[in-house]
Amino acid sequence: MNILNLFTRNRTAPVARDRLQILLAHERMSTGRTDLAAVLQQEILAVIAKHIAIDGDKVSVKLDRGAQVSTLEIDIEMPQGALEYR
């Protein structure tokens, strides 16, 4: 331990508070978005299932947040011949 620490008070509590405030503002938002991906997956699946028989396990919904662009990626694997009769 540096002897100088005894004299110069390094206040770390304000750092902790500020880091938490920034982090939690972010996390409280992103928790909501995680749910959004799940909701989207369910609802998209329901819409497609009305017209085509698809397997629920073959649908993937990804939500990606970038600094400039955010993307919503929906990947649905069709059963063989599902589109041919249409």
Place this chain on the structure above:
Amino acid sequence: MSKVMVVTSGKGGVGKTTSSASLGAALARAGQNVVVVDFDVGLRNLDLVMGAERRVVFDLVNVVQGDAKLPQALIRDKRIETLSLLPASQTRDKDALTEEGVARVIDELREKFDWIICDSPAGIDKGATLAMRFADLAVVVTNPEVSSVRDSDRIIGMLDSKTQRAENGDKLEKHLLLTRYDAARAARGDMMKVEDVLEILAIPLLGIVLESPDVLTASNLGCPITLHNPASPAARAYTDAARRLLGETVAVTAPDERRGFISRLFGRRAAA
């Protein structure tokens, strides 16, 4: 009207079990009929903290699965007649609990007790969600430390979305219990202050329990601190918190900084 109160935190080691036992004993001493239920299936410890480890015959899982009747599993405290314990199973895992089974046990406990205190396991998985599921109010145990505050924030979010009350649109009271607080370190700026934590988590304060060797002494002896050493600052903090839970208006006393300094010189860290 019985009340189901979950004691939760997300993070482990912050003092959930100590707080459950201490608040339970304080409420029982105030004349309330209290049961403390250990939801930490597989890692039970409430029995040990309450000094009943050698009296466990049946447990919560046995009752949930219908292998034992509730009165067979309840352990009455030897020091206070109105305090009981429902231990968790040590040999099973959390999947042994079902929502229907827990609902049935809670309903049965509501008929016998004024307070049903659910001591939640750490984490956010099944054990923790079932411990909070039927709660009327919640005590969020938090240390003034970044990881504990972050996890508490997560747990508060779950209390607002995953409990039966939240789903029914009913109000679920949430209270912050700040434990292992060191007033001297907070005064020096080395530890987040009470106000910092309150501002971040934004739920009302139930009490402040100072870091104290008395807490470890009490758990060594298997006696809730509110019974073992009622005059100690930690016990007084829990007793005051219990009075607030009973609706009394008790001012939160500012933690004594001088004492913090002395315990820093001579004290040792207490395990939660």
